Amino acid sequence: MDKVIEIKNLSFTYPDGRQGLKNVDLNVYPGENVAVIGPNGAGKSTLLLHFNGILRGNSTVKICRLPVEEKNLKEIRKRVGLVFQDPEDQLFSLNVFDDVAFGPINMGYSEFEVKERVARALGWVGMGGYEQRSPHHLSVGEKKRIAIATVLSLDPEILVIDEPTSNLDPRSKWSFIELLKQLPMVKIIATHDLELVRALCGRTVVMDEGKIVADGNTEDILDDITLLKAHGLAH
Ligand SMILES: Nc1ncnc2c1ncn2[C@@H]1O[C@H](COP(=O)(O)OP(=O)(O)OP(=O)(O)O)[C@@H](O)[C@H]1O
Ligand SMILES: [Mg+2]
Numbered sequence: 001m002d003k004v005i006e007i008k009n010l011s012f013t014y015p016d017g018r019q020g021l022k023n024v025d026l027n028v029y030p031g032e033n034v035a036v037i038g039p040n041g042a043g044k045s046t047l048l049l050h051f052n053g054i055l056r057g058n059s060t061v062k063i064c065r066l067p068v069e070e071k072n073l074k075e076i077r078k079r080v081g082l083v084f085q086d087p088e089d090q091l092f093s094l095n096v097f098d099d100v101a102f103g104p105i106n107m108g109y110s111e112f113e114v115k116e117r118v119a120r121a122l123g124w125v126g127m128g129g130y131e132q133r134s135p136h137h138l139s140v141g142e143k144k145r146i147a148i149a150t151v152l153s154l155d156p157e158i159l160v161i162d163e164p165t166s167n168l169d170p171r172s173k174w175s176f177i178e179l180l181k182q183l184p185m186v187k188i189i190a191t192h193d194l195e196l197v198r199a200l201c202g203r204t205v206v207m208d209e210g211k212i213v214a215d216g217n218t219e220d221i222l223d224d225i226t227l228l229k230a231h232g233l234a235h
Pocket of ligand 2: 046162
């Protein structure tokens with residue numbers, strides 16, 4: 001089967017010399033929902049930022065066979081929707097509508113299509129009616145939901161979300177999990193929320209100190225208490 005994401009022996013060092021990733025191998029196939037778990041500082045966000053070329057390491061990541069390099073970035077960012085861990089990094093417009101419409105406008109959709117996409121994405125995250133609010137005057141959980149909507153409005157083939165449920169209240173969290181279950185695209189989710197992992201992801205990758213230390217069936221990984229304890233994921 002064709003790989004949706006292909007990563008071979010990827011290492012990445014931040015400009016200050018801190019090594020974020022060490023020899024990472026990862027293949028993701030169509031239809032997969034993959035959780036990336038691991039303690040703080042494990043390299044989860046660093047890995048995710050390689051999927052659309054925000055960071056680039058020593059080896060070339062491929063998205064649907066396309067190398068993540070300068071000339072392909074536009075095409076890759078159309079396919080890969082990435083929600084940052086911190087919603088402040090995603091929201092920059094004066095109102096919610098403009099933030100959620102930004103991607104679809106950039107892709108050249110008609111005004112009618114843009115409005116439809118914004119309404120649908122805001123509806124999905126339960127934020128219909130917030131169009132004219134300032135993103136910077138929202139609660140943290142509301143910001144997170146808008147940040148997710150800015151990516152959903154693009155209908156990406158690959159949805160990459162860093163900590164989707166942090167700051168969501170339980171009702172929002174579970175309705176968001178239900179939504180993710182219904183969305184057909186490949187999903188890669190970095191999280192500390194093991195309930196989310198069990199509910200959504202068939203496969204789990206465990207990272208620690210920049211390396212992938214386990215990769216397998218979610219139930220097997222989450223039932224392996226020795227593994228979880230060794231990597232700060234259970235006490
Ligand atoms: N901009 C940066 N410059 C230098 N080092 C960084 C930078 N961003 C992250 N790091 C370091 O890289 C390592 C991996 O960080 P990363 O943010 O990927 O961890 P994480 O697994 O996402 O953690 P968390 O669970 O806290 O979100 C950490 O040691 C971190 O201190
Ligand atoms: Mg992180």
